[in-house]
Amino acid sequence: MSLAHRDARREPLAELSRFRGEFYSCLTARSDALFELADAVLCGDGPVRSLVELSLVGEHRRGHGGLYAAVARGRVDADRMRRALASVSLPRALDGRLVLAVDVTCWLRPDAHTSPQRILCHTYGRGKDQHIPVPGWPYSIVCALEPGRSSWTAPLDALRLAPGDDAATVTARQLRELLERLIATGQWQSGDPDVLVIADAGYDAPRLAHLLRDLPLQVLARMRSDRVLRRPAPPRQPHTMGRPPRHGGEFVFGQPATWGTPDTATVADTRLYGTATARSWDRLHPKLTHRSSWAAADGALPVVEGTVIRLDVDHLPSGATPKPVWLWWSGTGATEADTDRLWQAYLRRFDIEHTFRLFKQTLGWTCPKIRTPEAADRWTWLILAVYTQLRLARPLAADRHRPWEKPTPSHRLTPARVRRDFRHIRPKTACPARAPKPTRPGPGRPPGRKNTRPTPRHDVHTPNKTGTTTSLKTKSTTPRPRRTS
Numbered sequence: 001m002s003l004a005h006r007d008a009r010r011e012p013l014a015e016l017s018r019f020r021g022e023f024y025s026c027l028t029a030r031s032d033a034l035f036e037l038a039d040a041v042l043c044g045d046g047p048v049r050s051l052v053e054l055s056l057v058g059e060h061r062r063g064h065g066g067l068y069a070a071v072a073r074g075r076v077d078a079d080r081m082r083r084a085l086a087s088v089s090l091p092r093a094l095d096g097r098l099v100l101a102v103d104v105t106c107w108l109r110p111d112a113h114t115s116p117q118r119i120l121c122h123t124y125g126r127g128k129d130q131h132i133p134v135p136g137w138p139y140s141i142v143c144a145l146e147p148g149r150s151s152w153t154a155p156l157d158a159l160r161l162a163p164g165d166d167a168a169t170v171t172a173r174q175l176r177e178l179l180e181r182l183i184a185t186g187q188w189q190s191g192d193p194d195v196l197v198i199a200d201a202g203y204d205a206p207r208l209a210h211l212l213r214d215l216p217l218q219v220l221a222r223m224r225s226d227r228v229l230r231r232p233a234p235p236r237q238p239h240t241m242g243r244p245p246r247h248g249g250e251f252v253f254g255q256p257a258t259w260g261t262p263d264t265a266t267v268a269d270t271r272l273y274g275t276a277t278a279r280s281w282d283r284l285h286p287k288l289t290h291r292s293s294w295a296a297a298d299g300a301l302p303v304v305e306g307t308v309i310r311l312d313v314d315h316l317p318s319g320a321t322p323k324p325v326w327l328w329w330s331g332t333g334a335t336e337a338d339t340d341r342l343w344q345a346y347l348r349r350f351d352i353e354h355t356f357r358l359f360k361q362t363l364g365w366t367c368p369k370i371r372t373p374e375a376a377d378r379w380t381w382l383i384l385a386v387y388t389q390l391r392l393a394r395p396l397a398a399d400r401h402r403p404w405e406k407p408t409p410s411h412r413l414t415p416a417r418v419r420r421d422f423r424h425i426r427p428k429t430a431c432p433a434r435a436p437k438p439t440r441p442g443p444g445r446p447p448g449r450k451n452t453r454p455t456p457r458h459d460v461h462t463p464n465k466t467g468t469t470t471s472l473k474t475k476s477t478t479p480r481p482r483r484t485s
Contacts (some may be wrong), residue, residue: 016392022084024432026077027449033070036434043423048364086181091146097193097393099145101352108136117373135460151354163461172211198349206304209330219330229284274314284308307334330383397421
């Protein structure tokens with residue numbers, strides 16, 4: 001091994017050790033048990049199925065009772081954890097720009113009638129073209145995206161949506177605080193390109209851009225194909241009476257006759273989609289009304305202009321019929337290079353789906369039957385710390401593939417394959433957790449005593465159209481009196 005190669009491996013190892021030490025400092029109660037629990041998730045042989053199985057991993061030196069107590073009664077300094085995630089090395093686009101993806105993923109808890117603050121979450125894939133609401137805890141997660149095709153992202157923040165929260169307002173506050181941390185840690189400096197935030201059609205992109213208009217940040221989001229936008233207001237003619245119009249003609253996504261001549265048009269050849277044709281129209285905006293998320297706004301509603309991009313491809317890798325993709329960008333005056341850069345950046349948004357699948361299927365994010373939302377937040381921060389350690393250990397991992405698997409180059413290892421080798425990387429890093437103290441088991445419940453404490457049952461909150469929340473009553477647990485003959 002050459003000296004330069006040894007130094008190149010030493011720097012990722014030092015960064016991984018620093019993050020592990022900072023992660024331990026973020027654990028303010030039952031820190032040793034929580035830290036070893038995270039190491040057990042990292043060094044497990046297979047997917048995490050339950051919490052009690054993690055107590056059998058060699059890196060977890062405590063019993064299963066201490067494991068459950070750490071999750072239930074431990075404490076994590078969330079603010080310091082957010083700063084630690086923002087201070088590590090982050091992936092950037094080819095032009096040096098930070099590209100962030102924001103999305104909501106749900107921790108479904110349909111049978112947890114005693115768990116508070118559950119919300120009806122829309123789920124997909126549980127039936128043919130069916131969206132079934134299931135009670136659970138939705139989390140808004142922000143990740144930094146890599147420039148090329150990859151299953152890696154860099155999670156930066158996680159925030160659980162409480163009953164009655166407005167998704168656009170909460171996401172805007174989350175992004176504002178995240179950008180302040182990125183500026184404080186030196187990830188963004190004056191003169192750097194604006195941060196690009198990519199979202200799916202579930203977000204109100206004009207409202208998100210309006211709430212973040214004072215930050216060096218741009219919003220790119222997909223829009224439904226049935227939207228209707230407006231053009232800029234025409235210039236006022238002299239000697240015209242009455243109030244000047246605020247909106248111009250309609251731009252209907254489903255009516256090509258209303259589109260007119262696009263401002264830019266590009267054609268690119270892709271490997272997976274064939275020929276990709278992108279067209280853009282400048283300075284289009286929605287006609288806002290005092291309804292939905294703008295119901296609480298006072299006075300005249302703003303005019304939020306942006307650029308609309310329509311993307312058409314020849315075919316899809318799955319063989320399905322391709323549909324056009326409509327994108328809305330908060331910037332104006334897009335060039336042909338901007339149009340190609342934006343739709344290619346939007347395709348990278350789907351990398352966050354790989355991260356969610358790894359959280360749930362491999363790292364066991366939603367496997368524990370946790371009762372309180374505070375414990376769910378604690379376990380969520382542990383999973384984010386585990387994934388960050390995997391990402392930092394990516395240059396250090398070796399390919400430990402199964403006999404029936406094909407070898408993979410070290411620079412193309414997936415998070416699951418890096419996790420296989422983390423047990424060999426861990427001894428080289430700092431491990432601040434202290435050894436457990438020997439103790440005797442507790443006496444337990446005295447014989448003849450029963451648990452007579454009543455079990456509280458919480459309602460499921462669901463938002464309605466007016467912005468308030470209603471609750472769905474659960475089945476009462478009061479026993480019925482017996483019928484006497």
